[in-house]
Amino acid sequence: MTDFTFYTVAMSRGQISRWALHEAGADYKQIVMDWESRPESFKTINPMNKVPTLVHHHGDHDHTVTEAAAINHYLAETHPDKNLLPDTHEKASYFRWLFFASGPLEQAIMSRAMGWEVPEDKSGMAGFGSVELTLDTLENWLAGNDFAAGGRFTMADTYVGSQVVWGLQFGSIEARPAFEAYGARLTDRSAYHAAKDIDAKLIAEAASSG
Ligand SMILES: N[C@@H](CCC(=O)N[C@@H](CS)C(=O)NCC(=O)O)C(=O)O
Known part of the structure:
Protein backbone atom coordinates (compact mmCIF):
# COMPACT_ATOMS: atom_id res chain seq x y z
CA MET A 1 0.00 0.00 0.00
CA THR A 2 1.15 3.53 -0.75
CA ASP A 3 1.73 6.01 2.08
CA PHE A 4 -0.95 8.41 0.78
CA THR A 5 -4.20 8.36 -1.18
CA PHE A 6 -4.84 11.56 -3.07
CA TYR A 7 -8.40 12.40 -4.12
CA THR A 8 -8.59 14.88 -6.94
CA VAL A 9 -10.34 16.16 -10.02
CA ALA A 10 -8.01 17.09 -12.87
CA MET A 11 -9.19 20.68 -13.40
CA SER A 12 -9.34 21.75 -9.78
CA ARG A 13 -7.39 22.99 -6.79
CA GLY A 14 -6.18 19.39 -6.65
CA GLN A 15 -3.34 20.64 -8.86
CA ILE A 16 -2.03 22.71 -5.96
CA SER A 17 -1.53 19.65 -3.81
CA ARG A 18 -0.30 17.41 -6.62
CA TRP A 19 2.56 19.86 -7.02
CA ALA A 20 3.29 19.49 -3.29
CA LEU A 21 3.16 15.69 -3.55
CA HIS A 22 5.85 15.86 -6.23
CA GLU A 23 8.00 18.38 -4.38
CA ALA A 24 7.89 16.04 -1.37
CA GLY A 25 8.50 12.94 -3.48
CA ALA A 26 5.51 11.36 -1.72
CA ASP A 27 4.52 7.77 -2.32
CA TYR A 28 0.89 8.22 -3.38
CA LYS A 29 -1.93 6.65 -5.26
CA GLN A 30 -4.49 8.89 -6.91
CA ILE A 31 -8.23 8.61 -7.06
CA VAL A 32 -9.28 10.82 -9.94
CA MET A 33 -12.95 11.73 -9.82
CA ASP A 34 -15.23 13.90 -11.88
CA TRP A 35 -17.86 16.15 -10.37
CA GLU A 36 -20.87 14.18 -11.53
CA SER A 37 -19.64 10.71 -10.66
CA ARG A 38 -18.12 11.47 -7.26
CA PRO A 39 -19.16 8.54 -5.08
CA GLU A 40 -21.48 9.41 -2.16
CA SER A 41 -18.97 7.60 0.06
CA PHE A 42 -16.43 10.35 -0.60
CA LYS A 43 -18.42 12.52 1.81
CA THR A 44 -17.45 10.19 4.64
CA ILE A 45 -13.82 11.17 3.94
CA ASN A 46 -14.49 14.86 3.31
CA PRO A 47 -18.00 16.04 4.26
CA MET A 48 -17.32 19.20 2.21
CA ASN A 49 -17.22 16.88 -0.84
CA LYS A 50 -14.22 18.83 -2.09
CA VAL A 51 -10.80 18.18 -3.51
CA PRO A 52 -7.96 18.08 -2.85
CA THR A 53 -8.31 15.55 -0.05
CA LEU A 54 -5.38 13.53 1.21
CA VAL A 55 -5.42 10.39 3.34
CA HIS A 56 -2.21 9.42 5.08
CA HIS A 57 -2.01 5.67 5.75
CA HIS A 58 0.02 5.76 8.91
CA GLY A 59 0.71 2.37 10.42
CA ASP A 60 -2.60 0.80 11.41
CA HIS A 61 -4.63 4.01 11.08
CA ASP A 62 -5.45 6.75 8.58
CA HIS A 63 -5.23 10.55 8.88
CA THR A 64 -7.36 12.70 6.58
CA VAL A 65 -6.17 16.16 5.61
CA THR A 66 -8.27 18.64 3.67
CA GLU A 67 -7.57 22.24 2.59
CA ALA A 68 -4.82 22.58 0.03
CA ALA A 69 -2.64 24.80 2.22
CA ALA A 70 -2.86 22.34 5.12
CA ILE A 71 -2.22 19.36 2.84
CA ASN A 72 0.87 20.99 1.38
CA HIS A 73 2.31 21.87 4.75
CA TYR A 74 1.49 18.37 6.05
CA LEU A 75 3.47 16.90 3.16
CA ALA A 76 6.46 19.06 4.08
CA GLU A 77 6.16 17.86 7.71
CA THR A 78 5.99 14.21 6.69
CA HIS A 79 8.99 14.54 4.34
CA PRO A 80 11.44 16.56 6.46
CA ASP A 81 14.45 15.36 4.46
CA LYS A 82 13.27 17.34 1.43
CA ASN A 83 14.15 20.69 3.03
CA LEU A 84 10.74 22.20 2.31
CA LEU A 85 10.08 23.30 5.89
CA PRO A 86 11.16 26.73 7.08
CA ASP A 87 14.14 27.07 9.37
CA THR A 88 13.84 29.08 12.57
CA HIS A 89 14.38 32.42 10.87
CA GLU A 90 12.09 31.65 7.94
CA ALA A 191 8.27 18.94 -9.66
CA TYR A 192 5.89 21.63 -10.97
CA HIS A 193 6.23 20.23 -14.49
CA ALA A 194 5.88 16.61 -13.38
CA ALA A 195 2.64 17.41 -11.55
CA LYS A 196 1.29 19.68 -14.29
CA ASP A 197 1.93 17.04 -16.96
CA ILE A 198 -0.18 14.48 -15.10
CA ASP A 199 -3.15 16.83 -14.76
CA ALA A 200 -2.81 18.11 -18.32
CA LYS A 201 -3.02 14.51 -19.54
CA LEU A 202 -6.07 13.81 -17.38
CA ILE A 203 -7.77 16.99 -18.64
CA ALA A 204 -7.04 16.02 -22.26
CA GLU A 205 -8.37 12.48 -21.69
CA ALA A 206 -11.56 13.82 -20.09
CA ALA A 207 -12.06 16.25 -23.00
CA SER A 208 -11.60 13.56 -25.62
CA SER A 209 -13.95 11.09 -23.88
CA GLY A 210 -16.65 13.64 -23.09
N1 LIG B 1 -10.75 25.53 0.74
C1 LIG B 1 -10.57 24.37 -0.11
C2 LIG B 1 -11.31 24.59 -1.40
C3 LIG B 1 -11.44 23.32 -2.18
C4 LIG B 1 -12.42 23.49 -3.32
O1 LIG B 1 -13.28 24.39 -3.30
N2 LIG B 1 -12.34 22.60 -4.29
C5 LIG B 1 -13.28 22.63 -5.38
C6 LIG B 1 -12.52 22.40 -6.69
S1 LIG B 1 -11.39 23.66 -7.10
C7 LIG B 1 -14.26 21.48 -5.24
O2 LIG B 1 -13.89 20.40 -4.83
N3 LIG B 1 -15.51 21.72 -5.62
C8 LIG B 1 -16.51 20.69 -5.71
C9 LIG B 1 -17.75 20.97 -4.91
O3 LIG B 1 -17.73 21.81 -4.01
O4 LIG B 1 -18.72 20.29 -5.19
C10 LIG B 1 -9.09 24.14 -0.36
O5 LIG B 1 -8.33 25.11 -0.35
O6 LIG B 1 -8.66 23.00 -0.57
Whole structure:
Protein backbone atom coordinates (compact mmCIF):
# COMPACT_ATOMS: atom_id res chain seq x y z
CA MET A 1 0.00 0.00 0.00
CA THR A 2 1.15 3.53 -0.75
CA ASP A 3 1.73 6.01 2.08
CA PHE A 4 -0.95 8.41 0.78
CA THR A 5 -4.20 8.36 -1.18
CA PHE A 6 -4.84 11.56 -3.07
CA TYR A 7 -8.40 12.40 -4.12
CA THR A 8 -8.59 14.88 -6.94
CA VAL A 9 -10.34 16.16 -10.02
CA ALA A 10 -8.01 17.09 -12.87
CA MET A 11 -9.19 20.68 -13.40
CA SER A 12 -9.34 21.75 -9.78
CA ARG A 13 -7.39 22.99 -6.79
CA GLY A 14 -6.18 19.39 -6.65
CA GLN A 15 -3.34 20.64 -8.86
CA ILE A 16 -2.03 22.71 -5.96
CA SER A 17 -1.53 19.65 -3.81
CA ARG A 18 -0.30 17.41 -6.62
CA TRP A 19 2.56 19.86 -7.02
CA ALA A 20 3.29 19.49 -3.29
CA LEU A 21 3.16 15.69 -3.55
CA HIS A 22 5.85 15.86 -6.23
CA GLU A 23 8.00 18.38 -4.38
CA ALA A 24 7.89 16.04 -1.37
CA GLY A 25 8.50 12.94 -3.48
CA ALA A 26 5.51 11.36 -1.72
CA ASP A 27 4.52 7.77 -2.32
CA TYR A 28 0.89 8.22 -3.38
CA LYS A 29 -1.93 6.65 -5.26
CA GLN A 30 -4.49 8.89 -6.91
CA ILE A 31 -8.23 8.61 -7.06
CA VAL A 32 -9.28 10.82 -9.94
CA MET A 33 -12.95 11.73 -9.82
CA ASP A 34 -15.23 13.90 -11.88
CA TRP A 35 -17.86 16.15 -10.37
CA GLU A 36 -20.87 14.18 -11.53
CA SER A 37 -19.64 10.71 -10.66
CA ARG A 38 -18.12 11.47 -7.26
CA PRO A 39 -19.16 8.54 -5.08
CA GLU A 40 -21.48 9.41 -2.16
CA SER A 41 -18.97 7.60 0.06
CA PHE A 42 -16.43 10.35 -0.60
CA LYS A 43 -18.42 12.52 1.81
CA THR A 44 -17.45 10.19 4.64
CA ILE A 45 -13.82 11.17 3.94
CA ASN A 46 -14.49 14.86 3.31
CA PRO A 47 -18.00 16.04 4.26
CA MET A 48 -17.32 19.20 2.21
CA ASN A 49 -17.22 16.88 -0.84
CA LYS A 50 -14.22 18.83 -2.09
CA VAL A 51 -10.80 18.18 -3.51
CA PRO A 52 -7.96 18.08 -2.85
CA THR A 53 -8.31 15.55 -0.05
CA LEU A 54 -5.38 13.53 1.21
CA VAL A 55 -5.42 10.39 3.34
CA HIS A 56 -2.21 9.42 5.08
CA HIS A 57 -2.01 5.67 5.75
CA HIS A 58 0.02 5.76 8.91
CA GLY A 59 0.71 2.37 10.42
CA ASP A 60 -2.60 0.80 11.41
CA HIS A 61 -4.63 4.01 11.08
CA ASP A 62 -5.45 6.75 8.58
CA HIS A 63 -5.23 10.55 8.88
CA THR A 64 -7.36 12.70 6.58
CA VAL A 65 -6.17 16.16 5.61
CA THR A 66 -8.27 18.64 3.67
CA GLU A 67 -7.57 22.24 2.59
CA ALA A 68 -4.82 22.58 0.03
CA ALA A 69 -2.64 24.80 2.22
CA ALA A 70 -2.86 22.34 5.12
CA ILE A 71 -2.22 19.36 2.84
CA ASN A 72 0.87 20.99 1.38
CA HIS A 73 2.31 21.87 4.75
CA TYR A 74 1.49 18.37 6.05
CA LEU A 75 3.47 16.90 3.16
CA ALA A 76 6.46 19.06 4.08
CA GLU A 77 6.16 17.86 7.71
CA THR A 78 5.99 14.21 6.69
CA HIS A 79 8.99 14.54 4.34
CA PRO A 80 11.44 16.56 6.46
CA ASP A 81 14.45 15.36 4.46
CA LYS A 82 13.27 17.34 1.43
CA ASN A 83 14.15 20.69 3.03
CA LEU A 84 10.74 22.20 2.31
CA LEU A 85 10.08 23.30 5.89
CA PRO A 86 11.16 26.73 7.08
CA ASP A 87 14.14 27.07 9.37
CA THR A 88 13.84 29.08 12.57
CA HIS A 89 14.38 32.42 10.87
CA GLU A 90 12.09 31.65 7.94
CA LYS A 91 9.14 30.47 10.04
CA ALA A 92 7.47 33.84 10.55
CA SER A 93 7.36 34.63 6.83
CA TYR A 94 6.54 31.05 5.87
CA PHE A 95 3.41 30.93 8.01
CA ARG A 96 2.50 34.54 7.39
CA TRP A 97 2.33 34.15 3.62
CA LEU A 98 0.93 30.62 3.62
CA PHE A 99 -2.02 31.80 5.73
CA PHE A 100 -2.24 35.10 3.87
CA ALA A 101 -2.64 33.22 0.60
CA SER A 102 -5.24 30.76 1.92
CA GLY A 103 -7.15 33.50 3.74
CA PRO A 104 -7.10 37.09 2.47
CA LEU A 105 -5.68 36.36 -0.99
CA GLU A 106 -8.10 33.49 -1.68
CA GLN A 107 -11.00 35.66 -0.52
CA ALA A 108 -9.84 38.62 -2.60
CA ILE A 109 -9.45 36.53 -5.75
CA MET A 110 -12.79 34.84 -5.17
CA SER A 111 -14.60 38.10 -4.50
CA ARG A 112 -13.22 39.50 -7.74
CA ALA A 113 -14.18 36.36 -9.69
CA MET A 114 -17.70 36.43 -8.25
CA GLY A 115 -18.13 40.16 -8.63
CA TRP A 116 -18.67 40.65 -4.90
CA GLU A 117 -18.08 44.26 -3.88
CA VAL A 118 -17.07 45.17 -0.35
CA PRO A 119 -18.63 48.56 0.43
CA GLU A 120 -15.82 51.02 1.12
CA ASP A 121 -17.05 51.75 4.62
CA LYS A 122 -17.10 47.99 5.41
CA SER A 123 -13.56 47.10 4.27
CA GLY A 124 -12.47 47.05 7.92
CA MET A 125 -14.82 44.11 8.50
CA ALA A 126 -13.50 42.11 5.55
CA GLY A 127 -10.40 40.07 6.40
CA PHE A 128 -8.84 40.92 3.06
CA GLY A 129 -9.70 44.63 3.32
CA SER A 130 -9.89 45.09 -0.43
CA VAL A 131 -8.58 43.32 -3.49
CA GLU A 132 -6.14 46.17 -4.17
CA LEU A 133 -4.80 46.23 -0.63
CA THR A 134 -4.30 42.44 -0.63
CA LEU A 135 -2.50 42.42 -3.97
CA ASP A 136 -0.38 45.46 -3.11
CA THR A 137 0.69 43.82 0.14
CA LEU A 138 1.78 40.59 -1.55
CA GLU A 139 3.41 42.49 -4.40
CA ASN A 140 5.41 44.52 -1.93
CA TRP A 141 6.76 41.34 -0.31
CA LEU A 142 7.60 39.66 -3.60
CA ALA A 143 9.32 42.76 -4.94
CA GLY A 144 11.90 42.38 -2.16
CA ASN A 145 11.93 38.60 -1.65
CA ASP A 146 12.26 35.85 -4.21
CA PHE A 147 10.06 33.43 -2.26
CA ALA A 148 7.34 33.33 0.39
CA ALA A 149 9.71 32.55 3.25
CA GLY A 150 12.50 34.79 1.94
CA GLY A 151 15.44 33.76 -0.19
CA ARG A 152 14.73 30.14 -0.99
CA PHE A 153 11.89 27.89 -2.12
CA THR A 154 9.85 26.23 0.63
CA MET A 155 6.56 24.38 0.66
CA ALA A 156 4.72 27.67 1.26
CA ASP A 157 5.52 28.55 -2.36
CA THR A 158 3.50 25.65 -3.71
CA TYR A 159 0.40 27.28 -2.24
CA VAL A 160 1.20 31.00 -2.50
CA GLY A 161 2.66 30.40 -5.94
CA SER A 162 -0.35 28.42 -7.15
CA GLN A 163 -2.61 31.31 -6.22
CA VAL A 164 -0.37 33.72 -8.12
CA VAL A 165 0.16 31.50 -11.18
CA TRP A 166 -3.55 30.62 -11.45
CA GLY A 167 -4.55 34.21 -10.83
CA LEU A 168 -2.28 35.44 -13.63
CA GLN A 169 -3.47 32.67 -15.94
CA PHE A 170 -7.16 33.33 -15.39
CA GLY A 171 -6.88 37.11 -15.12
CA SER A 172 -8.06 37.38 -11.52
CA ILE A 173 -4.65 38.82 -10.63
CA GLU A 174 -3.33 41.53 -12.91
CA ALA A 175 0.11 41.03 -14.41
CA ARG A 176 2.49 42.98 -12.20
CA PRO A 177 6.27 42.47 -12.65
CA ALA A 178 6.79 41.02 -9.15
CA PHE A 179 4.00 38.45 -9.65
CA GLU A 180 5.24 37.47 -13.09
CA ALA A 181 8.84 37.09 -11.94
CA TYR A 182 7.72 34.98 -8.95
CA GLY A 183 5.56 32.81 -11.20
CA ALA A 184 8.45 32.29 -13.60
CA ARG A 185 10.76 31.18 -10.76
CA LEU A 186 8.23 28.58 -9.64
CA THR A 187 7.03 27.17 -12.92
CA ASP A 188 10.64 26.42 -13.83
CA ARG A 189 10.76 23.63 -11.24
CA SER A 190 10.83 20.00 -12.29
CA ALA A 191 8.27 18.94 -9.66
CA TYR A 192 5.89 21.63 -10.97
CA HIS A 193 6.23 20.23 -14.49
CA ALA A 194 5.88 16.61 -13.38
CA ALA A 195 2.64 17.41 -11.55
CA LYS A 196 1.29 19.68 -14.29
CA ASP A 197 1.93 17.04 -16.96
CA ILE A 198 -0.18 14.48 -15.10
CA ASP A 199 -3.15 16.83 -14.76
CA ALA A 200 -2.81 18.11 -18.32
CA LYS A 201 -3.02 14.51 -19.54
CA LEU A 202 -6.07 13.81 -17.38
CA ILE A 203 -7.77 16.99 -18.64
CA ALA A 204 -7.04 16.02 -22.26
CA GLU A 205 -8.37 12.48 -21.69
CA ALA A 206 -11.56 13.82 -20.09
CA ALA A 207 -12.06 16.25 -23.00
CA SER A 208 -11.60 13.56 -25.62
CA SER A 209 -13.95 11.09 -23.88
CA GLY A 210 -16.65 13.64 -23.09
N1 LIG B 1 -10.75 25.53 0.74
C1 LIG B 1 -10.57 24.37 -0.11
C2 LIG B 1 -11.31 24.59 -1.40
C3 LIG B 1 -11.44 23.32 -2.18
C4 LIG B 1 -12.42 23.49 -3.32
O1 LIG B 1 -13.28 24.39 -3.30
N2 LIG B 1 -12.34 22.60 -4.29
C5 LIG B 1 -13.28 22.63 -5.38
C6 LIG B 1 -12.52 22.40 -6.69
S1 LIG B 1 -11.39 23.66 -7.10
C7 LIG B 1 -14.26 21.48 -5.24
O2 LIG B 1 -13.89 20.40 -4.83
N3 LIG B 1 -15.51 21.72 -5.62
C8 LIG B 1 -16.51 20.69 -5.71
C9 LIG B 1 -17.75 20.97 -4.91
O3 LIG B 1 -17.73 21.81 -4.01
O4 LIG B 1 -18.72 20.29 -5.19
C10 LIG B 1 -9.09 24.14 -0.36
O5 LIG B 1 -8.33 25.11 -0.35
O6 LIG B 1 -8.66 23.00 -0.57
